[in-house]
Structures are given as C-alpha cells and as structure tokens.
Amino acid sequence: MSFFDYFRNKKGPNTASIAKERLQIIVAHERNTRGQPDYLPQLQQELLDVIRKYVAIQDDQVQVQLDKNDSCSVLELNVTLPDKV
Amino acid sequence: MAKIIVVTSGKGGVGKTTTSASISTGLAKRGLRTVVIDFDVGLRNLDLIMNCERRVVYDFVNVIQGEATLNQALIRDKRVENLYILPASQTRDKEALTKEGVEKVLNQLAEQFDYIICDSPAGIEHGALMALYFADEAVVVTNPEVSSVRDSDRILGILQSKSRRSELGLDPVKEHLLLTRYNPERVERGEMLSIEDVNDILSIPLLGCIPESMAVLNASNSGVPVILDEESTAGQAYDDAVARLLGEERELRFLDLQKKGIFKRMFGG
Numbered sequence: 001m002s003f004f005d006y007f008r009n010k011k012g013p014n015t016a017s018i019a020k021e022r023l024q025i026i027v028a029h030e031r032n033t034r035g036q037p038d039y040l041p042q043l044q045q046e047l048l049d050v051i052r053k054y055v056a057i058q059d060d061q062v063q064v065q066l067d068k069n070d071s072c073s074v075l076e077l078n079v080t081l082p083d084k085v
Numbered sequence: 086m087a088k089i090i091v092v093t094s095g096k097g098g099v100g101k102t103t104t105s106a107s108i109s110t111g112l113a114k115r116g117l118r119t120v121v122i123d124f125d126v127g128l129r130n131l132d133l134i135m136n137c138e139r140r141v142v143y144d145f146v147n148v149i150q151g152e153a154t155l156n157q158a159l160i161r162d163k164r165v166e167n168l169y170i171l172p173a174s175q176t177r178d179k180e181a182l183t184k185e186g187v188e189k190v191l192n193q194l195a196e197q198f199d200y201i202i203c204d205s206p207a208g209i210e211h212g213a214l215m216a217l218y219f220a221d222e223a224v225v226v227t228n229p230e231v232s233s234v235r236d237s238d239r240i241l242g243i244l245q246s247k248s249r250r251s252e253l254g255l256d257p258v259k260e261h262l263l264l265t266r267y268n269p270e271r272v273e274r275g276e277m278l279s280i281e282d283v284n285d286i287l288s289i290p291l292l293g294c295i296p297e298s299m300a301v302l303n304a305s306n307s308g309v310p311v312i313l314d315e316e317s318t319a320g321q322a323y324d325d326a327v328a329r330l331l332g333e334e335r336e337l338r339f340l341d342l343q344k345k346g347i348f349k350r351m352f353g354g
Contacts, residue, residue, distance in 0.1 A: 013275075014275035014276075015275065015276055016272070016275045016276060016277055016278050016279065016282065017275065019230075019231050019278055019282075020278060020282045020285070020286070022231065023231055023234055023235060023278075023286050024285075024286060026235060027234075027235060027238045027286055030235075030238065030239065030242075031238070031242070034242045034246075
C-alpha cells in the first residue's frame with residue numbers, strides 16, 4: 001500500500017464471499033451427479049428427442065435421475081408436459 | 086504395518102510435491118522409516134525438490150518391470166536418516182504403472198518402512214488414480230482459490246469411490262485438508278477464501294495451513310524441503326502438520342495479521 005492508497009477507501013469488493021457462493025453451488029451440483037453412469041446425459045437427450053416427436057417440450061422439462069438402493073437401482077424419469085398439447 | 090499416505094489435489098501447482106517432500110522429511114526426522122514415491126511418470130520433479138536429481142539411476146518403473154531391484158532404485162537422503170526416495174521414470178509411458186506392479190512394490194516397501202508417501206501427479210488420469218488407489222490416508226492439498234477447491238472436491242469423490250478401500254468395502258480412506266499459499270492479510274480484506282470458507286465447502290478435517298512464504302521458492306531453488314528451514318513460517322507450519330498427522334494436538338499458527346508500522350503503511354511494503 002502506498003502513500004495515496006492510504007487515503008482511498010480501503011474496502012474493495014468482497015470477492016471471497018462471491019467465490020464461496022459460486023463454489024457452494026457448483027460443488028453441490030457436481031456431488032449430485034457423482035457416481036452416475038456416463039450414459040445418463042445421452043439417455044436424457046435421446047428420451048427428449050423421442051418425446052419431442054409427439055410433444056413440444058423444453059430441455060429442462062425432462063429430468064432423469066438414478067437412485068441406488070442396496071439391492072436395486074431406480075431410474076426416475078420426470079416429464080413436465082405443457083398445458084395444451 | 087506400514088501406513089500409505091497419498092498427497093493429492095486434482096489441480097496442478099498447488100504444492101503436492103513441496104508437501105510430499107516436507108511431510109516425508111518431517112516423519113523421518115522423528116525417527117520413522119519413511120519412503121516417498123514420485124508417481125508422476127514422465128514429469129518427475131520430486132528428485133529436484135529433494136536434491137537427488139543427479140543420483141537417479143533406476144526408477145519406479147524399472148522396479149515394476151523387474152529391470153532393477155527395489156534397493157537399487159531407492160535413493161537414501163543425505164540430510165535425514167531413515168528417509169528414502171523412489172523416483173518416477175522420466176521416459177516411460179504412464180501405463181507402465183500397473184495396479185499389480187504398484188501393489189507388489191508397495192508390499193515390498195511395507196516390510197522395510199513405517200510410512201509410504203505417494204506424491205500424486207495432477208489430474209485424475211491413470212497416474213493419479215494409481216497413486217491414491219492403495220492409500221490408507223490422503224492429504225488433499227488445496228489453495229484458497231475456486232478452481233483448486235472444486236478440484237479437491239472432485240478428488241475426494243474419487244477417493245470415496247475408486248480407492249482400494251472403497252472397492253473392498255473397508256474403512257474409508259482417512260482424509261486430511263492441507264491449505265497452502267494462505268495469505269491472512271488478503272483473507273482479512275475479503276480477497277481470499279478463509280480456512281472456514283474452504284472447510285464449509287469441503288468439510289474434511291484440517292491437517293494444517295501453510296502460509297504463503299518466500300521460503301518455499303527459496304527451498305525448492307536449493308533442493309531443501311522447506312520443513313528443514315526451521316526459521317520460516319512455512320517450515321514451522323509443515324512441522325505442525327506432521328505432528329498432527331501423528332495425532333499430536335497443535336494450535337494453528339501464523340494466521341494473525343502482521344501489524345504494519347506507520348511508515349510501512351504510507352510508503353508501501
């Protein structure tokens with residue numbers, strides 16, 4: 001810090017808190033997808049393509065999730081259909 | 086039974102090799118028989134940091150492929166007793182590190198040593214996976230910076246799913262967080278993630294916090310693990326980390342702000 005800085009407002013923007021917030025979001029997101037099989041994103045895309053043949057939907061209206069229990073895995077498919085088909 | 090500790094991070098340049106050199110030196114200084122292995126095939130650097138680059142004859146891959154015996158490849162440290170270095174190969178393909186080969190060498194080392202420190206390469210490719218696969222404990226080296234914290238979280242996920250302990254359903258790999266290049270002044274100014282911030286995100290026990298220090302570059306320049314620079318804050322912080330690794334309780338140090346005099350504040354410094 002030099003002579004002139006001494007008179008300036010010392011508090012800059014708190015970038016550390018921005019960093020923390022961004023990290024919390026991305027890390028939570030990546031933990032969710034951790035351990036999923038590699039084919040899941042492609043499966044989601046293909047399902048989307050099939051459904052689109054019949055109904056016009058957006059990318060975020062199909063959700064594919066894989067839940068593992070002790071003995072079996074459950075593939076959950078959630079499709080939000082628009083009001084008017 | 087020897088303890089296998091991997092020093093890992095995901096991201097490169099955060100201080101894995103510096104940490105491996107200092108932790109292994111610290112353990113050996115306490116009389117524990119210690120070997121440190123460089124897993125970075127093709128980009129070995131531990132030999133430079135430990136000042137034995139001109140004494141490398143045989144390497145890790147030579148031993149795996151039966152071209153040299155383990156004792157031919159091990160380099161005895163000239164400063165600290167009980168400390169040996171197993172250098173990585175500079176020429177071979179990374180795939181030369183087979184799981185069976187690594188396991189055989191580790192088993193052999195376990196007969197002669199108390200601690201086996203595995204210095205992982207950056208990334209999450211084969212070499213990094215081999216370095217962490219057999220680990221009992223992991224030191225995750227992290228800088229207080231977004232890309233490093235994210236990569237550390239990724240490597241923690243890999244430790245929990247791809248290590249031998251996870252595959253066999255044994256007790257999980259014991260995880261330690263080591264923050265390096267920490268600058269309390271920038272943390273105070275809100276410019277750097279604090280210990281608490283990183284802890285909130287990664288939530289693993291803190292092994293130590295190494296302050297940013299000129300001593301680290303000076304140490305690597307001269308090939309002396311920084312822990313041997315007992316005057317430096319970084320050296321002392323590494324010594325604390327080694328003590329904690331062995332179960333001692335040590336307070337965190339070097340986190341207070343240095344009070345600057347009026348002259349320094351006005352004229353820079």
